[in-house]
Amino acid sequence: MDMNRVKQIVSSPADIPVYYNGVSVWIDGYDEEKQTATVHLRDGRLHERRDVPVSELTEERD
Numbered sequence: 001m002d003m004n005r006v007k008q009i010v011s012s013p014a015d016i017p018v019y020y021n022g023v024s025v026w027i028d029g030y031d032e033e034k035q036t037a038t039v040h041l042r043d044g045r046l047h048e049r050r051d052v053p054v055s056e057l058t059e060e061r062d
Contacts, residue, residue, distance in 0.1 A: 001057040006030050006037050019058045030054065 001018075009016045010027055018025055018039075025039040028049060036051045 001054055001059065003030065003032055003035060003054050005059075006054050006057065017059060019061055020052055020056060022061055025057075027057070 006027060007030065009018060010030065018027055020039055024042040026042055028038045028040060030037045031051070034051075035054050037054050037057060038049055038051050039057075040047075040049045
């Protein structure tokens with residue numbers, strides 16, 4: 001995925017499935033300079049946020 005797509009997903013009112021290493025995640029935010037996104041698992045564990053490379057996010061399961 002690229003940073004432009006991350007921005008579109010974050011600003012979209014639609015529920016767009018995003019995956020990190022085959023696991024469904026929510027994108028909480030992003031850092032353009034570092035090319036990372038802050039994500040958490042969709043299972044509700046909000047406290048388990050992590051910054052991941054945008055290039056490792058996909059819209060399809062691996």
